[in-house]
Amino acid sequence: MERRHNRGKGTALNLVSLMDIFTILVFFLLVNSSDVEVLPNAKEIQLPESIAEVKAKETVVILISETHIIVQGTPVALVAEIMSRKGNDIPELRQALKSQNDRVLRREAQDDIAGREVTIMGDKDIPYRLLKKVMATCTASDYGRISLAVLQKSSDKLGNITAAR
Amino acid sequence: MSMSRRGGRYRNVDTAELNITAFMNLMVILVPFLLMTAVFSRLAILELNLPGSSNEPVDQQELTFQLEVIIRKSRIEVGDRNLGALGVYPRPEGSDYDYEALSKKLSELKVRYPDKTDAAILLESDIPYDTLVQVMDRVRVAEVIEEDRVVRNDLFPDISIGELTVLDGGA
Numbered sequence: 001m002e003r004r005h006n007r008g009k010g011t012a013l014n015l016v017s018l019m020d021i022f023t024i025l026v027f028f029l030l031v032n033s034s035d036v037e038v039l040p041n042a043k044e045i046q047l048p049e050s051i052a053e054v055k056a057k058e059t060v061v062i063l064i065s066e067t068h069i070i071v072q073g074t075p076v077a078l079v080a081e082i083m084s085r086k087g088n089d090i091p092e093l094r095q096a097l098k099s100q101n102d103r104v105l106r107r108e109a110q111d112d113i114a115g116r117e118v119t120i121m122g123d124k125d126i127p128y129r130l131l132k133k134v135m136a137t138c139t140a141s142d143y144g145r146i147s148l149a150v151l152q153k154s155s156d157k158l159g160n161i162t163a164a165r
Numbered sequence: 166m167s168m169s170r171r172g173g174r175y176r177n178v179d180t181a182e183l184n185i186t187a188f189m190n191l192m193v194i195l196v197p198f199l200l201m202t203a204v205f206s207r208l209a210i211l212e213l214n215l216p217g218s219s220n221e222p223v224d225q226q227e228l229t230f231q232l233e234v235i236i237r238k239s240r241i242e243v244g245d246r247n248l249g250a251l252g253v254y255p256r257p258e259g260s261d262y263d264y265e266a267l268s269k270k271l272s273e274l275k276v277r278y279p280d281k282t283d284a285a286i287l288l289e290s291d292i293p294y295d296t297l298v299q300v301m302d303r304v305r306v307a308e309v310i311e312e313d314r315v316v317r318n319d320l321f322p323d324i325s326i327g328e329l330t331v332l333d334g335g336a
Contacts, residue, residue, distance in 0.1 A: 050209065055210070149209075
């Protein structure tokens with residue numbers, strides 16, 4: 001015990017490099033996380049990739065996975081059921097969208113029906129038929145502006161440039 | 166006086182004893198927390214402007230250039246609603262659509278109709294969402310390499326989407 005104590009005092013642990021790393025890491029992460037993510041982090045679906053640069057806004061979010069349709073975190077309908085149905089209307093979804101009206105919508109958008117926005121996060125493998133039904137229900141529920149959420153990717157041609165060098 | 170005394174004390178001690186325990190605690194907590202919340206995939210949105218359910222009058226179909234991009238299982242067609250197809254890009258067997266050729270054709274059309282900003286994408290109901298997004302990308306912007314940089318030129322950013330009846334056999 002005595003001996004260990006003596007030795008510890010003699011050779012202090014050198015923490016300088018560790019502190020350097022931590023400081024840099026903390027600042028990097030703080031800067032990185034400064035822009036607030038509006039859309040929920042959906043691990044169960046794979047969004048398509050796009051070169052779009054428009055940032056997501058605070059809107060009602062409809063998530064279409066391979067099995068469920070989820071509005072603002074609550075599942076409302078089964079995909080298989082919808083696909084077997086004829087016609088474009090999804091009553092469950094319309095019900096859910098109507099009940100969102102006052103909670104999430106921007107204040108100025110509450111009165112302006114055409115200005116209401118909805119963001120659709122769809123798995124990249126869903127067929128257009130399903131997407132069309134969801135979009136048709138959105139417009140029927142007075143959500144005039146629809147946005148499609150995508151994963152941002154850098155340009156394909158950047159690879160060509162670096163390859164050419 | 167005091168300055169010199171402190172300096173003298175530091176010279177005698179081999180390592181400066183700064184108490185960094187509190188700082189280290191903070192860092193140890195902060196780093197895992199920030200790492201967990203950090204988002205490395207950036208999300209963006211594509212905006213669509215669809216007509217609302219209100220009874221707006223449908224604008225008159227004038228005999229002007231109405232760009233249509235038609236996505237079928239076997240090919241992509243670029244055309245004018247009034248004149249018909251301007252370009253057909255068949256999908257090679259077992260691979261993806263020919264987006265490069267589509268992009269090139271749309272750039273040419275933009276040169277011919279510089280004021281045109283809207284386009285319609287018509288697709289069969291079995292086309293995956295991913296394909297739609299890829300085509301929308303090509304219709305919205307064209308990427309050109311200029312002096313080692315990728316420059317994005319706006320083509321037809323106002324996109325509307327419509328459905329197409331599936332052709333049997335393919336005309």
